[in-house]
């Protein structure tokens with residue numbers, strides 16, 4: 449019989465498609481790119497899918513971290529995910545280090561990935577070239593391989609992320625197929641879930657670079673937990689061009705096009721509608737309207753986030769339950785993997 453490469457044979461039967469994603473607790477606040485590129489899709493997808501979402505603290509230590517800050521940022525990240533609309537009744541929300549199977553499957557995947565294959569990952573090349581080789585950890589190099597384990601443990605069908613993560617999901621597909629072919633059908637081969645319109649939100653000061661937590665300057669970074677006044681200032685001083693006409697042209701008007709895309713994502717109006725709406729008006733009108741639109745969304749988001757942060761016992765309860773649900777699936781996948789590889793089962 450031909451091998452069923454795309455069929456998963458581990459874990460309880462899935463009654464709905466499964467989605468999985470993760471976000472790093474590497475900052476005291478998510479930014480607008482994280483929200484529009486990823487988290488907003490997480491919220492939508494929890495309705496129709498069996499959704500697993502996690503704060504990836506194991507990934508966060510691939511760069512130097514202060515322990516107290518990491519702990520604090522992990523809580524803030526969870527609170528923001530809840531504030532953005534994740535509902536623990538509808539999805540499984542957990543912290544990666546609470547599920548030891550991630551590190552365990554990560555090792556197996558390390559042993560199945562070619563060195564050259566890992567060396568082709570562009571995110572590693574970007575980050576390591578910024579840091580210099582002495583400050584770059586081996587963990588940063590193998591970071592995508594831990595991500596592969598994150599995804600495969602849950603037999604995820606789809607992975608909602610921004611464009612910068614596409615290459616990692618493609619590598620995950622290769623590794624799932626490799627394992628399935630070498631041993632037996634074991635893993636679902638996942639697809640990236642990337643919405644074109646918001647796949648890459650750009651820095652407001654440098655509209656050719658992606659908005660990033662680790663940007664060299666915070667001036668072009670819209671942090672969700674900043675005072676809306678602070679973000680309004682950033683929108684108003686966004687880099688545009690010397691022209692004045694509001695039109696969409698990614699190549700020649702990268703700054704204005706980025707603002708239009710953000711507006712469209714927040715307001716639900718199409719780019720064409722917005723270009724018509726701003727006809728005869730200057731860039732200032734677009735920037736002012738965008739600042740107002742953002743404040744309208746972010747103010748209740750901040751209130752909800754704060755209410756979760758003010759109730760640490762509830763946060764712990766949600767995470768305890770999440771880890772338990774996640775481990776049920778993860779432990780079953782790992783047990784099958786260990787068996788397929790040929791590890792001797794321990795006698796209990």
Ligand code: ATP
Nearest residue numbers: 472481482485486609610647648649659660661662
């Ligand atoms: P860093 O840039 O420091 O690596 P980050 O800001 O990319 O961090 P992550 O935790 O790595 O944050 O990313 C969380 C999610 O947000 C990922 O799915 C990623 O693709 C998405 N994302 C991050 N930045 C953007 C952006 N500028 N536009 C769209 N999506 C983004």
Ligand code: LTN
Nearest residue numbers: 468469470471504507595598599
């Ligand atoms: N590498 C991702 C974070 C991440 C992730 C995952 C995303 C870790 N594990 C699993 C999707 C699925 C990033 O956003 N930088």
